[in-house]
Amino acid sequence: MRVYWQILRNEFQTLFRAKWVLGYGLIFLLLTDTLFRFSGGGTEVWVSVSNIMLLLIPIISLIYGILYIYQSRDYLELLLTQPVNRSTLFWGLYTGISAPLTVAFIIGSALPIGWHGGLASGSASQLFFVLALGSLLTFIFVGLGFVMGLYFYDDKIKGFGFSIVIWLFMAVIYDGLIMVIIFMFGDYSLETSVIFITMLNPMDIARILILMEFDISALMGYSGAVFNRFFGSNLGILVSGGMLVLWLAVPSWVGLRIFNRKDF
Amino acid sequence: MIRINNLKKAFGPHQVLKGMDLNIPAGQATGVVGPNGAGKTTLIKTLLGLVKSDSGDIIINNIQLNGNYDYRRQIGYMPQQARYPEQMIVSELLSFIEDLRGDEAVFKEQLIKEFNLEPELHKQLRILSGGNKQKVGATLAMMFNPSILFFDEPTAGLDPRSSFIFKERIQKEKVAGKTMLITSHIMSELEQLVDHVIFILEGEIKYYGRIDDLLKENRQERLEGAIAKMMEEPA
Incomplete structure (x- = not known):
């Protein structure tokens, strides 16, 4: 345990000294601050923050996870x-990189609340929800980055290439494919299958959980209602939460396995 | 002591270690020579657990290697290329490894003095010259006073003065009864530092014994000539 804490402490020191983690936090700080100024601090702020977060956190975490492996070979x-x-x-390094990123995100997003006169009533749980989801995404995608970095240890171009493809696939292409499926099989009742497919993409799960939390599923018509019935139920929350935990556990487990068997 | 039985390792289709047997008693200083890509570094990395062998046994100081790690407490290793986290300051790196191991670095101050590292202690590793990084590597390897030392081409990046100081230090460690493995392409250096030599060719040990005996067998005056002669012989 002592060894773990030593490694973790050292990672924190190194990362915060490298300053760009501060820059990463600053992005969220500016974002939240600007949103507060424009929309006055209600639910809109957190919906917008979560929208940016859904795209930004996965790509930054993924790239940093893989970059870290490539940069620290000698270390x-x-x-x-x-x-x-x-x-x-492995756990020391994994948490040692995910945690500072998470801290930067949380502090950056939450700090502007201080000088904008606190939280609007009722948004405390929304804030907590967005921050928790962002933290979870950070750990998931740093884990994926580790897997890619360790798997393509000697082939950086491939490692980076596949990482960006993974992000692009989950963030953009996946939804496009779902659209195609809905379009092609529009005559059938697809809601259940769409829910199932959605469950396989952590970014989609996060996106839908946010829709549910902010109660904007009504904007999505009938599908929204079906989604709401499923994701709004205890079972839905349990299943989607479970899937996210699975997305957290599987990459880190695979990464650990590769790491334990690897020749350095 | 280090004992190896039928050690095999392949990287993909390339068989790097082809069933090595080796018995190095405690307190012996041994040079490892062979052409580039013969398997010298792989051998040392396998002993350290950095590389996982495909088959065979390794026993170090009576501990059989099976993915365990505590035996490394007794090994100091100086890698071929000394590269460390760039943002870290030298003194930080040394105390980080100290804290990590939880061992007392008995020779830390002494080595810093000998290698004249004091002026470098508060610099980031990023701005250190290659030679000074090597010295940091040597300090890390020896400061915990381990009973086994591995040096992978230790003097490759050192200036003559540092190289001299380093060799003096090695002599001291030898007198202190350390088990040492040193790889090098500089035969004259090995003649100064070790009594035994392992000659590796394409993943197999072609010769293991005293340098004196090797010279006699090959009727050569110097190690360089004897090794060159062995390299020429058809396998």
Whole structure:
């Protein structure tokens, strides 16, 4: 446990010294601040923050996860020659990178509340929800970045290429495909299958959970109603939460497995 | 002591270690020589657990390697290329590794003095010269006073003065009874530092024994000549 904390502490130090994590936090700070100025601090602020967050967090976390593996090869080797368990090292590095990113995001998004006269009534739970979801996405995509970096350890171009494709696929193409399916099979009742397909994409799960939390599913007509019936139910929340946890667990487990068997 | 039985390792289709057997008693200083790509670094990395062997046994100081890690407490390793986290300050790196291991770095001050690292201690590793990074690597390897030392081409980036200081230090470690493995392409250097030599060719040990005996066998005056002769011989 001591070894884990040492690694974690060192990651925090290194990352915050590199300053760009501060820049990352600053983006969210400016964003929230601007939104507060324009829309007065109600629900709109958090809906907008979550929209940006859904695109930004996955790509930044993914790229940073993979970049970290590529940049720290010598550092990894140094640590692996010490009397340190590989699994401990993996968890130390993984949480040591995800946590500072999460902290930067949370502080950046929440700080402007301070000088904009606090939270509007009723948005405390919304704020908490957005921050929790963003944190979860950070850990999920740093994990995916680790997997890509470790799998394509000697082929950086491939590693980066596939990472960007993964992001593009989840953020944009996936929804396009769903649209195509809906368009092609429009004559059938597709809602249940669409819910199922949506469940396979962590960015979609997050997006829908936000729609539910902010009660804007009504904008989506009949589908929205079906979504609302499912995702709004306890079962739906349980299943989608479970899927997100699975998205958290599987990449980090795969990453750990590769890391434990790897030749450095 | 280090004992290896039938150690095999392949990277993809390329068989790097082809069933090595080796027995290095405690307190012996051994040079590892062979052409580039012969498997010297892979051998050392396998002993460290950085590379996982395909088959065979490794026993280090009576501990059989099976993915365990605590045996590394007894090993100091200086890699071929010393590259460290760039933003870190030298003194931070040293104390970070100290904290990580939870061991007392008994020789830390002494090594910093010997290698004249004091002026570098508060610099970021990013701006250190290659030679000074090597010295940091040597300090990291030896400061915990481990009983086994691995040096992978240790003097490759050092200026003559640092190289001299480094070799002096190695002599001291040898007198102190450390088990040492040193890879190098500089034969004259190995003659100064070690008594035994392992000659590796294409993943197999072609010779392992005393340097004196090797010279006698090949009727050569110098190690360089003897090794060159062995390299020429058809496998």
